[in-house]
Amino acid sequence: MKAVIFARVSTKDQEDGHSLDAQIQSCFEYAIKKEFKVVEQFKIVESSTASGRPEFSKMVDFVKKQGGQVAVLCYCVDRLQREFDEQYLELQKLIKIGKLEIHYIKDEFIEHKDMDSSAKFRKNLDVLLANDYRNKISDNVKRSNKKKLEEGTILGDSPLGYLNKPRIDKKKEKVEVYIDPERGYLVQKMLEDYATGLYSMEDLRIWAEKEGLRSKKNCKIAKSQIEKVLKNPFYYGYMQYNGLLYKHVHPTLITKELFDECQAVKQGRRKTKSKRTQKPFVLTGMLKCQHCGCAYSPELKKGRYVYMRPTKSRGDCNYCHHLNENTILSQIEEVLKGMQIPKNILVEISEELKKSSNKEHNHQIQESKKLQNQYEAIQNRIKKARELYLDDGFTKEEYNETMADLQVERQNMETRLQKLSKADDSFNQNVSTIFEIASRSHELFRSSDIEEKRRIIAMLFPNLSMNGDKLVFIMRKPFDMFLNKTDRLEWLRLVYVFRTDKKEEVINFGLSQVGNIRL
Ligand SMILES: [Zn+2]
Numbered sequence: 001m002k003a004v005i006f007a008r009v010s011t012k013d014q015e016d017g018h019s020l021d022a023q024i025q026s027c028f029e030y031a032i033k034k035e036f037k038v039v040e041q042f043k044i045v046e047s048s049t050a051s052g053r054p055e056f057s058k059m060v061d062f063v064k065k066q067g068g069q070v071a072v073l074c075y076c077v078d079r080l081q082r083e084f085d086e087q088y089l090e091l092q093k094l095i096k097i098g099k100l101e102i103h104y105i106k107d108e109f110i111e112h113k114d115m116d117s118s119a120k121f122r123k124n125l126d127v128l129l130a131n132d133y134r135n136k137i138s139d140n141v142k143r144s145n146k147k148k149l150e151e152g153t154i155l156g157d158s159p160l161g162y163l164n165k166p167r168i169d170k171k172k173e174k175v176e177v178y179i180d181p182e183r184g185y186l187v188q189k190m191l192e193d194y195a196t197g198l199y200s201m202e203d204l205r206i207w208a209e210k211e212g213l214r215s216k217k218n219c220k221i222a223k224s225q226i227e228k229v230l231k232n233p234f235y236y237g238y239m240q241y242n243g244l245l246y247k248h249v250h251p252t253l254i255t256k257e258l259f260d261e262c263q264a265v266k267q268g269r270r271k272t273k274s275k276r277t278q279k280p281f282v283l284t285g286m287l288k289c290q291h292c293g294c295a296y297s298p299e300l301k302k303g304r305y306v307y308m309r310p311t312k313s314r315g316d317c318n319y320c321h322h323l324n325e326n327t328i329l330s331q332i333e334e335v336l337k338g339m340q341i342p343k344n345i346l347v348e349i350s351e352e353l354k355k356s357s358n359k360e361h362n363h364q365i366q367e368s369k370k371l372q373n374q375y376e377a378i379q380n381r382i383k384k385a386r387e388l389y390l391d392d393g394f395t396k397e398e399y400n401e402t403m404a405d406l407q408v409e410r411q412n413m414e415t416r417l418q419k420l421s422k423a424d425d426s427f428n429q430n431v432s433t434i435f436e437i438a439s440r441s442h443e444l445f446r447s448s449d450i451e452e453k454r455r456i457i458a459m460l461f462p463n464l465s466m467n468g469d470k471l472v473f474i475m476r477k478p479f480d481m482f483l484n485k486t487d488r489l490e491w492l493r494l495v496y497v498f499r500t501d502k503k504e505e506v507i508n509f510g511l512s513q514v515g516n517i518r519l
Helices: 011-015 019-034 053-065 077-081 086-096 118-129 133-151 184-195 201-211 223-231 256-266 325-337 343-390 396-447 450-460 488-499 503-508 511-515
Strands: 002-009 037-045 070-074 100-104 109-111 162-164 177-179 238-241 244-247 287-289 296-301 305-310 463-467 470-474
Touching: 002 019, 002 053, 019 037, 019 070, 019 133, 019 343, 037 053, 053 070, 053 086, 086 100, 184 201, 184 223, 184 256, 201 223, 223 256, 287 296, 305 325, 325 396, 325 470, 343 396, 343 488, 396 450, 396 488, 396 503, 488 503
Parallel strands: 002 037, 002 070, 070 100, 287 463
Antiparallel strands: 100 109, 162 177, 238 244, 296 305, 463 470
16 A cells, blocks of 8 residues: 655654654654555644644645555654644545545554544544553653664763763753763773783783773772673774664774774684783793694793793693793794895885875775765665565565665675775875884894783784794784795885785784884
């Protein structure tokens, strides 16, 4: 059946912010449920000077002109009820001849031809108006919550690291959230630290206590709260309600990439154990036997010699044995030394980068246009899916499935667009930083303290193990590209490779990890 949506708000309703859109949305959802095809919408915003009458007449005329039966969808009885005049009688006539049905969505009530009499209608109306008041309120709350989520404003209190701006009139004022000047940067630091994979949640808890990071109610932070923080997408721009992600409009503390890093660490994909309570050693929790897989743990001998001792936790093994820490560290230093780039070539590279920067900028603009077109295509497909569904081209299951797919695609596209606009600024900077780290890591490593050495190792080597006395390592991308290069042309070619094949890697390169290392 064809359907027409009728929505109406008073000036007072309108001041509340959402009413008109929320009414239309509810009507729309109802239409989908009933498999009606919405052909037109009529909206009335009543002000004290002008009534909505012309719009109402337009609707009556529109209904009259349609071939076949029409349903008018109206959120709630009182939206039409007040129009007890000629126009309303016109509607009654149309109902009588079976041309029109009025569906009151909120009241779950349908006015149609086969109803006994207007008396019955009046009676029903009275019943409806006497409806449980609480029901109505809770329904309004749900409706306005949904609307708020779609507008990107938070429901209720913001997470740790943020504060809600106090509101005097909760009905009229929008929720505003700002970064907590006391806790915001601590939460940010905590997430950044966790992403390095160097700290356990217990480490973070101890750190939080030391730094004086306390809950909004001024209590000590428990591990469970830290876990909540690590998992909360709010910090990078999305809020989760009932398993769904909604993009929010409030400030962010971290990027999506950093969040993903945290999840990776959390799921143990990038875990290096450390206990802050222990006296820190460079290689604590970072080294394994390549053969049996047992971990090496450090021990101090005679108060100054550090030995790495295999735990033999996986049974007997002929390969792993006590090793002086220095024999391992010197091998790491050798690797880092192999990544050094001569100063004059670094200068040449930075000039090369500047030169190609303009060319690159144009390319980025084109890419961004392409993505934007794709994004619009998805929007259109979403629209089409809805139309198809309303035209009976889709079953409910097909519709839901398609919508879910398209929404995921749309979100991913948004992420890519964001990345690209970020990439635009940070690509060159990332390349320079990567070159600088590669080139200077040896010098940095030699001159830094234990904590910093650990950071450098964690950043460059996702995996370290020993084959007897020999260090076996995996170098994190894109630093692996710097190994064993000795020739000027090879290094210059790297710039080109970063621009082309390895572009994603460079853009995704977690600068947050570098943030902690003093270059
Ligand atoms: Zn072993």
